Amino acid sequence: MSGGKQKHAAEKTPTIYRCSGENRENHTVAADMDGALLVGxxxxxxxxxxxFDVGGVPRLLLLLLAAPVAALMRxxxxESAGMKVLIFAxxxxxxxxxxxxAASAVLPKHYADDLHPETWRVFSSCGKKCVLTANPRIMxxxxLREYLGADxxxxxxxxxxKGFATGLVDAGGVLLGHTKAAALQKAFRNGGTPDVGIGTDFxxxxLCKERYVVPRRAGIRAVxxxxxxxxxxxHDGRLVRKPTPLLALLIILWFPVGIILSILRVFIGSVVPISKTRRVVHFLGCPITVKGAxxxxxxxxxxxxxxxxxxxxAVAVSTCLGRMTTTISYSVADxxxxxxxxxxxxxxxxxxxxxxxIAEILNAGNCLVMCPEGTTCREPYLLRFSSLFAELADRIVPVAVSVKTSLFHGTTARGHKWLDPFFFYMNPRPVYEITFLDLLPADQTCAAGKSSHExxxxxxxxxxxxxxxxxxDLTRKDKYRALARTDGLVGGNS
Structure with missing residues (x-):
């Protein structure tokens, strides 16, 4: 359909804001992903x-250089020619x-942060769900299936x-316009037509019984x-935010600077006396703020x-204490x-x-810093705490740890874990916030008859x-099964 006809159709088609999401349990919805199901x-x-996940900075640079070529081809x-250029790059x-x-471990977090509230309202109310997109289905x-329940x-x-992507699109072409319509017809050739169609690709x-267009509006807040x-x-992946072309350029330009800065921060932090580390890392642009006594x-x-x-x-907590401590872990790179x-x-x-x-450490009079979740979690959730610490100690100080980063995540489940501290320190200004809570009351310990699980x-x-x-109640094993398809056992990259 030509641009003029598309515009005319859009003017005649009701918007998604006028679509009721009630009593649609038996309805089938077909929604466009780009610009409809997603805000962007x-x-x-x-x-x-x-x-970036599969090829680092070189691959990101290649994609960035291809972007203006894709825009010109578009x-x-x-539109199809421009999309092919990006896919190839x-x-x-x-x-x-x-x-x-990467599609399973990295993208869901960023897709989930971009869901259009009105499209999701209608889409989620329907019984059978179909999504169409010009993007590669593999990504x-x-x-769509695991988190949105798409059928x-x-x-x-x-x-x-031979197991490597050629970067080329198959004979069916990029799913746009009439190609998208043909794919929908083929998918529903034995099951009628969708009851509701949502998108901008007319x-x-x-082909749908009801049609609703999703208008572009500034300031829409995602679900x-x-x-x-x-x-x-x-979720996994090193990048904190979705890279727009401008942000991708900034990441590429910052990367060599960040590498030098992170090496400096890591090695200085490793040789400075622990009593002075907090002051030194603050000077290096890595403040550690303390709350509580x-x-x-x-x-x-x-x-x-x-x-x-x-x-x-554990290092951040120790710097706040200003003294040497001992930490324990299940799996840390040598x-x-x-x-x-x-x-x-x-x-x-x-x-x-x-x-x-653990008993030997405590009996020697040492302070022990431990993370009973057994693995990191980036989102505002706490994994299940192992109860072993409660069985062996009555002097317990809970510590709430949070971090703020702007470009890179300092954790990975699928990559090289020895790079974790370097990626954390590659951020321009990584911030640690340590909150010391009160010593656990005696009546809340095992010595008072509480079970270790309690x-x-x-x-x-x-x-x-x-x-x-x-x-x-999620555990380390749940995380690694979701992201790396392993049990997160010691050894390898786990």
Missing amino acids: GSSFPYLALIA RLVS AFAGVRVSAIKS VEPF VVLGTEITSF PFMR SPETLPKPVIF IPVDLSSGVVFVCSHRTVLD FTELLSPIKSSRLTRDRARDAKL VANYVQKLIGETLGFKCT
């Missing part, structure tokens, strides 16, 4: 997330398994050779991710039980352990051996309320 209509940010040739030569991994399907996903198909909407049928609790009596073994945000949590300015001991997942190790849950609740986080 650009494919670039999501392709950029995959590009203007001079067709992002996917050519990349393992298909790597694209699938959108995990989110049918129709997207552009890409070709591959060839496919004309709160917590209201989705399945909120995105676990720092315990004064550290003469005998105290367990500082923390929420877990990055591999540097290089990270070598650079740690505090003592580190590894747990074995053998409960008896781990209990003996104590662990109570500490989790205290920290959750302090941070405004939701407590869950």
Whole structure:
């Protein structure tokens, strides 16, 4: 359909704001993803997330250089030609398994942050759901099926050779206009036509019984991710935000500066005496703010039980205490352990051996800093606390830990964990906020007859309320199964 006819059709078609979402449990909806189900209509940010995840800065740079070429092709040739340029730049030569991994672990968080409230209101009320998009199906399907409950996903198909994407679109072409309409007809050839069509691509909407256009409006606030049928609790990838072309350029320009800065911060932090580390890292642009009263009596073994945000949590807590402590972990890269300015001991997942190790640390009069979640979580949720600490200590100080980063996440489940502290310190101004809560009352410990699980849950609740986080029963194993398809066992990249 030509631009003039599209505009005329849009003027005659009611907007999504006039569509009722009531009594549609038996209805089928077909919604356009780009600019309809999502507030944003650009494919670039999501392709950029995959590009950085599978190829780092070089691949992101290639995609950024291709963007103006794609815009020119879109203007001079067709929308389809421009899309093909972006797909080629992002996917050519990349393992298909790597694209699938990024689509499952990285993109859902960013898609969930961009859902159009009115389209979602109608879409979620319908029984059977179909989504159409010009984007490659391989990158959108995990989110649409797992988090939005889509039954049918129709997207552009890409070709591959011996497990590697060629970057080329298959014979069906990019799903736009009449190609999208043909795909919808084929998908519903044995099941009638959709009851509701939502979008801006009128060839496919004309096949639906009811049609609603989603107008472009500034200032639309996306749906709160917590209201989705399945909120995105676990996600991976190093980039904090969706990269627009401008942000992608800033990331590329900052990256070499960030590498030098992070190396400087990591190595200086590893050699400076722990009593002076907080002042030094603040000077280097990494402030650590403290709330609550720092315990004064550290003469005998105290367990500082923390929420877990990055591999540097125990170090940050120790710098606030101004003294050497010991931390324990299930899996830390050897290089990270070598650079740690505090003592580190590894747990074995053998409960008896781990209990003996912790008891030895405490009996020696050392202070222990531990994160009983067992792994990091980026979102405002707390994972289930292991109860082992409660069985072995009565002097327990809950510590609420939060971090603020602007460009890069300092955690990964699928990548190289030894790079975690470097990525954290690559941010222009990474901020730690440490809140020390009161020493756990004696009547809330195992010494007063409480079970270890009751104590662990109570500490989790205290920290959750302090941070405004939701407590869950999810575990380290749940995280790694969701993101890396492993159990997160010690060794490898886990």
